[in-house]
Amino acid sequence: xxxxxxxxxxxxxxxxxxxxxxxxxxxxxxxxxxxxxxxxxxxxxxxxxxxxxxxxxxxxxxxxxxxxxxxxxxxxxxxxxxxxxxxxxxxxxxxxxxxxxxxxxxxxxxxxxxxxxxxxxxxx
Numbered sequence: 001x002x003x004x005x006x007x008x009x010x011x012x013x014x015x016x017x018x019x020x021x022x023x024x025x026x027x028x029x030x031x032x033x034x035x036x037x038x039x040x041x042x043x044x045x046x047x048x049x050x051x052x053x054x055x056x057x058x059x060x061x062x063x064x065x066x067x068x069x070x071x072x073x074x075x076x077x078x079x080x081x082x083x084x085x086x087x088x089x090x091x092x093x094x095x096x097x098x099x100x101x102x103x104x105x106x107x108x109x110x111x112x113x114x115x116x117x118x119x120x121x122x123x124x
Contacts, residue, residue, distance in 0.1 A: 003030055003041025004080035005048055009072045011038050011059070024058065031055045038072045045079070 017036040024031035028043035029051040040055045042048050052074060063070045077089045 001030060001032055001039050001041045003028075003043060004086075005043070005045040006039060006041035006078050007048065007052055007074045008037050008039045008076045008078075009074035011036055011070055011072050013068065013070045015068065024054070029054065031058065038074075040074075 011033070014033075014036050019036075020032075020034045022030060022032045029047060030039075030041045031051070031054070032039040032041075038055055038059065040048070040051045042051050056072060059070060059072055075091045077091070078086045079089075081087045
């Protein structure tokens with residue numbers, strides 16, 4: 001892909017690991033599948049988020065038609081630098097699911113206070 005800006009991600013559960021095709025190339029946006037990866041490239045960096053959403057929509061439509069649940073995890077980004085090369089960035093993240101039991105206990109305190117009262121009256 002020869003676009004100056006873009007992103008790529010692995011297609012999770014994609015059954016055709018050796019499949020290669022450019023299936024969208026319009027208005028400065030190119031979407032390509034190659035070796036189980038989904039590439040989205042753009043001429044204008046401001047269009048990258050919309051192009052990524054478009055790629056996800058195409059992937060979702062294919063997923064529904066084939067009755068195979070797949071998704072793309074975009075974690076690589078590239079940008080053209082002034083020297084004419086591409087700078088690559090990798091986003092690392094992980095998910096942790098914590099499960100634990102919580103036991104709620106209600107404690108009620110009762111306090112007793114003894115007191116004396118003195119009533120003073122005035123005789124007229």
